[in-house]
Amino acid sequence: MYDKVPTNLNFVEREVQTEQFWKEHDIFGKSIKAREGAPVFTFYDGPPTANGKPHIGHIITRAVKDLIPRYKTMKGYKVLRKAGWDTHGLPVELEVEKSLGLDGKPQIEDYGVEPFIAKCKESVWTYEKEWRAMSDRVGFWADMDHPYVTYHNEYIESEWWALKQIWDKGLLYKGHKVVPYCPRCGTALSSHEVAQGYKDVKETSVIAKFKVEGKDNEYFLAWTTTPWTLPSNVALTVNADETYARVKYQDYVAIMAEALLDTILGEGNYEVLETMKGKELEYMRYEPLFSFLENDPKAFIVTCDPYVTLTDGTGVVHSAGAFGEDDARVCNAYNVPFRQYVDDSGNMTKETGPFAGLFVKDADPKVIEYMEQDGSLFAAIPFEHNYPFCWRCDTPLIYYARSTWFIKMTALRDNLVRNNRTINWYPDNIKEGRFGNFLENVIDWGLSRERYWGTPLPI
Ligand SMILES: [Zn+2]
Known part of the structure; x- marks a missing residue:
């Protein structure tokens, strides 16, 4: 012991000495054995992935995750700490894809799913040594010699057990849902994943002229930010309570929201022939936008929904049920069939005539x-x-209808919110803030992934 800290003390050296002392004398093991029969404090470690190198963020979480169990041990609890490894998932696949020089799902399937998975299994241990060294060095105590591993069958069986409980409660369902989808990875992304990849981009929106059926020279003006979805258009949507106008403009008649006439057509450039509520436009028919598209008696109608606002565009929204959450909801409500004229690699299908084969974002300028x-x-x-x-x-994500398995989290919302209120959060603003808000707005969890290296779904 020192009365005061000497100026020549080498902290790093002392840390290494302490680390060695702990190891040689199995201090961690003793800290558990010495608590035989004591009350148990249970700690669940969310496992890291060992196919990537540890970084400073991991050190912060390891330090925090060590602090609580250590404190509880000092307070007399027995605190078992089993280390874990998260081994499944897209990051592993992407790494292996890169190392094998493959690009995308078709090439993986040509290579063979079984050998691909074998490579994935190998690669998950790439940086295990670095992880162990880092954990020791920051004084993180956990049983790293007997870890749980998410690809082990015992672990998968536990997940299956949990899924069965969820199924028995009627909370597991297969839905057809529009999801944020990466056409290159060929999988849906969680909202958390989507939130990580936003960028400002310059694109071109269009106002399209949809010809009213049976009228020679009359058009709905509808706005969209995604021209590539226009060949898959199946409906137009207006707000039932807003006022719309038929106006003479240049040499034709246009129909759109009255409040936006000046913005879109220019003050004094048009003559109002008639105004009506959106509701009166409901079920009006129009012609498919492009001559190469097939007509369908169940589609190409005007629908009404309150999600249409007059903040942008024309007050008439182009609806493609396969590519928008609101669109899908409205089309379902009106029994309008979906048209999904984009394949799962993000390329336009043969139904789209001159645009067939183009990647959606490359199709935009061609459509225009x-x-x-x-x-x-x-x-x-x-x-x-x-x-x-x-x-x-x-790769730019697209909103795309996929069949996906969901856990009905929305049915559990009240319970989640109630339980969260009983948790002692540090800092306490997280409780009603970030985490509380997340729970208030919880959505159903789409848990299936259309990939290869993951927990097989027992369905
Ligand atoms: Zn991707």
């Missing part, structure tokens, strides 16, 4: 060019917005 020539374009408007990209591979 085509519309310009065939007279269905009212305006192309450049705009800048915040658009989500895949945080793993940087």
Whole structure:
């Protein structure tokens, strides 16, 4: 012991000495054995992945996760600490894909799913040594010699057990849902993943002219930020309670929200022929936007929904049920069939005529060019917005209808919120703030992934 800290003390050296002392004398093991019969404090460690190197963020979490068990041990509790490894998932697949020089799902399937998975299994231990060294060095105590591993069958069986409980409660269901989807990875992304990849991009929105059925020269003007979804259009949506107008503009008649006439057509450039509530437009029919598209008696109608606002565009929204959450909801309500004219690699399908084979974002300028020539374009408007990209591979995400397995978290919301109130949060603003808000707005959890290296679903 020192009366005061000597100026020549080498802290790093002392840390290493302490680390060695702990190891040689199995101090961690003793700290548990010495508490035989004492009350148990249970600690669950969310496992890291060992296929990536540890970084400063891991050191912070390891330090915090060590602090509480250590404190509880000092207070007399027996605190078992089993280390764990998160081994499944897309990051592992992407790493292996890269190392094998593969690009995308078709190439993985050509290579063979079984050998691919074998490579994944190997690669999850790439940095285990570095992780152990880091954990020792920061004084993180856990039983690293008997870890739980998420690809082990015992672990998978536990997950299956949990899923069965969820199934028995009627909380597991298969839905057809529009999800943020990476066309390169070929999988849906969680909202948490989506939130990590937003970028400001310059794109072109369009106002398209949808010809009213049975009228020679009359068009709905509808706005969209995603021209590539126009070939999959199946409905137009208006707000039942807003006022719409039929106006004479240039040499044709246009229908759109009255409040936006000046903005879109220009003050004094039009003559109002008639106004009506959106409700009166409901079930009006119009023609498919492009001549190469097949007509369908169940589609191409005007629908009403309160999600349509007059803050942007024309007050008439182009609906493609396969590519938008609101669109899907409205189309379902009106029994309008989906048209999903984009394949799961994000390429336009053969039904889209001149655009077939193009990646959706590459189709945008072609669609606009085509519309310009065939007279269905009212305006192309450049705009800048915040658009989500895949945080793993940087491909623009698309909203895309997939069949997915969900856990009905929304049915548990009240319980989650109630339980959260009993938790002692540090800092306490997290309780009603970040975490409380998350629970208040909880959505159903889409847990299936259309990939290879993960827990097989027992369904
Ligand atoms: Zn991706």
